[in-house]
């Protein structure tokens with residue numbers, strides 16, 4: 001299979017399976033501090049309910065991770081904070097003793113082996129090779145799962161027919177109230193603006209390359225295999241779910257969609273599918289890198305609208321406007337901070353965007369308070385805070401319409 005070959009190459013390269021948080025590679029800061037956190041944020045209320053149900057019953061929580069890679073779902077879900085209370089230390093949403101079973105299935109043996117190394121020592125963890133293009137890989141008497149989980153565009157590996165079959169199988173296998181977290185690649189991500197189409201009858205695919213692992217000067221010289229991924233919109237997902245519901249008599253209720261990574265997706269800087277590449281992901285990674293200062297003017301997003309895509313242009317322009325305004329205000333605050341003649345930081349410019357008003361306030365207060373601290377407060381505190389404020393902008397302004405690298409659907413099985 002093309003996908004398997006491409007993932008093998010990525011694993012061989014090293015930066016795909018290496019669990020090291022850094023400026024580049026699969027587990028860069030954006031993945032761990034933005035993407036995983038955003039997924040966790042939207043999943044949390046539903047997972048909380050599942051956890052509560054299990055606490056009351058005799059059985060523990062059961063999780064199925066489809067296209068699990070190295071057990072990324074296990075890592076993400078077991079680290080999720082359950083409480084926002086600051087005084088508590090251990091706030092994990094899923095207590096270890098409550099997790100009865102985690103099953104991770106993937107086609108790629110190398111990734112599964114790495115998953116075994118990382119998490120295989122837990123009795124409740126089980127990795128196995130399986131192919132979900134022919135339906136849900138389960139044994140005849142296998143018990144239902146509380147959560148059927150996917151991450152980072154995994155469902156986009158399926159054709160629409162394969163996806164419908166998979167949802168039919170999940171609908172039949174799941175229990176009443178089970179949650180499915182479906183993760184696709186967004187149809188209208190700015191990263192692949194050249195591939196956008198308004199033709200609703202056309203089923204768009206991207207010939208996806210994992211070439212973002214390579215530094216800029218090597219990227220065009222290396223031969224990287226590609227594989228097709230289905231570019232998905234919420235309307236198209238809804239259609240497939242309706243059809244699976246009709247065929248099974250089981251309701252697959254969409255609780256919400258959200259977009260993830262609108263300007264920081266992996267391909268924003270490769271230029272593989274867009275003529276206007278920008279190093280925004282690397283810049284955001286730099287914001288979160290301790291001890292490293294970031295040249296903030298390079299963080300500006302230069303959104304070039306594409307004719308004929310009104311609502312996509314409007315939404316991405318709004319986000320661009322807020323993003324750039326926040327970076328500019330931060331630059332302004334930092335300059336004032338350094339000027340001995342000015343002891344009062346400037347108030348934020350007027351904006352009608354509530355998300356931006358809040359983000360301005362976060363940056364003003366952070367810089368104000370940093371006077372009292374010692375160390376490289378710019379590299380270690382202010383820049384990290386700017387990263388989180390930009391993340392909040394993205395989260396508050398997205399509408400789950402397929403405008404991000406990831407389009408994620410939270411779906412409940414009602415039986």
Ligand SMILES: C[S@@+](CC[C@H](N)C(=O)[O-])C[C@H]1O[C@@H](n2cnc3c(N)ncnc32)[C@H](O)[C@@H]1O
Nearest residue numbers: 067068069072106107108131132133151152157
């Ligand atoms: C986008 S990656 C996501 C990996 C991991 N879940 C993560 O969060 O990084 C998709 C994964 O699905 C696996 N995959 C693709 N097609 C598959 C299939 N038909 N059956 C099982 N796994 C598949 C790939 O090997 C790959 O590990």
